[in-house]
Amino acid sequence: MSCERPTRHPGKSVHLSLVANPSHLEAVNPVVMGKVKAMQYFGKDTQHEKKLSILLHGDAAFAGQGIVYESMGMSNLTNYTTGGVIHIVVNNQIGYANFFFPSPPHRVQYKHIFTAALLPIPARPAPRRTAQTLP
Secondary structure (H helix, E strand, C coil), X not given: CEEEEXXXXXXXXXXXXXXXXXXXXXXXXXXXXXXXXHHHHHCCCCCCCCCCEEEEEEHHHHHHCHHHHHHHHHCCCCCCCCCCEEEEEEXXXXXXXXXXXXXXXXXXXXXXXXXXXXXXXXXCCCCCCCCCCCC
């Protein structure tokens, strides 16, 4: 699934491509990185300035699936790098962090292994709003 969106700058547009993720197993990560690498290669983007990967993770899947670690490790290899990947880690309170057990510090410790800034985002449900009755 993809779309082309014009920007406010004349003649410029943003192409967004969404890759289906079959489950929490993070199998889509190297697929997305490979797709971006191919687009950079065939688009002659040798400086990695025109294409970017953005990956969305649940907190438990990010820390628990080895494919995340392997994909991040491959990103440092010359022939595999895409110039950077944005990893958004959502604390969905299902895996390591829930109401009864607070998040341990190890769930996003990849930032110590790789030169990366990780920004955990809490995914709390929106507050319920009750309908107000008019007088």
